[in-house]
Amino acid sequence: MLQVKDVSKTFNQGTANETAALRNLSLHVKQGDYVTLIGGNGSGKSTLLNCIAGVFNVDQGHIIVDSQDLTGCSEHKRAKVFGRVFQDAMVGTSAQMTIEENLALALRRGMRRTLSRGIAPKEKTLFQERLKILELGLEHRLDTQVGLLSGGQRQALTLLMSILREPKVLLLDEHTAALDPKTAVRVLELTDRIVQDRQLTTLMVTHNMRDAIRYGNRLVMMYDGTIILDVKGEAKRRLSVEYLLNLFDQASGEEFPDQKALLA
Template sequence: MLKLSNISKTFNLGTINEKKALQNISLTVNDGDFITIIGGNGAGKSTLLNTIAGVYSIDCGHIYLDNNDVSLKGEHEIAANIGRVFQDPMMGTATNLEIIENLALANRRGKRRTLAWGIKASEKQQYHEVLKRLGLGLENRMTSKVGLLSGGQRQALTLLMATLQKPKILLLDEHTAALDPVTAKKVLELTEEIVAEQNLTALMVTHNMKDAIAIGNRLIMMNQGQIVYDVSGEEKMNLTVEDLLRKFEEVSHESFANDRMLLVD
């Protein structure tokens, strides 16, 4: 279980560029939750994920993972429990290393790196199997450098790497946004499959409202660094894109009004 209590994050604190990215966020993610996160640009979606992953240090508040306080843990310390797929397909894999080397690195996520051989013979069969299910033929190119793969292939590989060693939380930051529609659909299907199969707890940021409604059991809308809508179960399933848009206008109205007032003044 992941619990955020009253966390805030401000960029460029105390300068003229001060930006409150997260404001007093409290959120409890139950085991097995698959949450989709929507919201406008700058709403704080990515910041929220990066905060959970320990990339950003928070201003205040607490983050508990399975009742352990991980608020001040650094990125690599908390990584043992967290699988991540980034928006940019280039981010999740190491270009000059082989496919199998990338998988082996991921399989040791959060573990001590020793002087044991980087890839054990027994792992090769396992990697062959997991690559095969992607249906991209990568199992026959295991010693190819990742740089030779397309963006979609790399993203599918990153997803595999993120879940090779079961993470307590899977963070997906618009992981299909940079892909063409067909590839995006494939990667999304693969995501649902893997999450269901391993019964993972996942948070997925998306700009696609349809996906946000169709996927997962819970939906969160963010605006100006706050969670403005949190819906799950039956209520979420019955949502329509129009409902979301209306809700979106409703919450952002105030800020629009404020902007207008500024202009009129």
């Protein structure tokens, strides 16, 4: 399905600030896999997602989806394949446009845009129907400007937009990290329900180890631009936060700061 083959990415190459974000990283995500991707700050997990989505070009290696090599493809062309939700709730939607206009844009992801009407009349019912899944009452507010919604509402809407036209792979980049704890849980539960219902192939970055263990059928841990752990199925279900922390300590020779605090 999604193959990341021997990918390297270095920022500020040849300068004093040179940082290798990904080092010869390979990852093969199978159809229907629901992968949680964890790692500390600077481990390269967001860079990996951005390289897959085409925000950055890779220095070396290939990004392949369904035997189609996307490596040199521009970001907007790859959108045909990927649905994406970002960490910042402001990034995924257009604040000045209405809920239905945003959805109409998302419904045409990967399609040729023409001079026909931006929203076809019959699409409104489709939007209302889909918005009901979110259980936020947004189905009654189709012509509300998105800028007037809360961060949690916007993130839920972005999630819906990312799957409105079913993506081959759903890429979630710490999409609940910037929300308040209560809203984060709601959006995560919603994500889980949608991914499970539709059997979506998903790559979810998180830095919360509990979430990484609770959700998905496969867990990948990164450190310093490489994968240091890749477990799935039964083995994943038996994982504990302590185990992951120990592994992290071994890999880095230092402690995983935020998680230690979380456990205390």
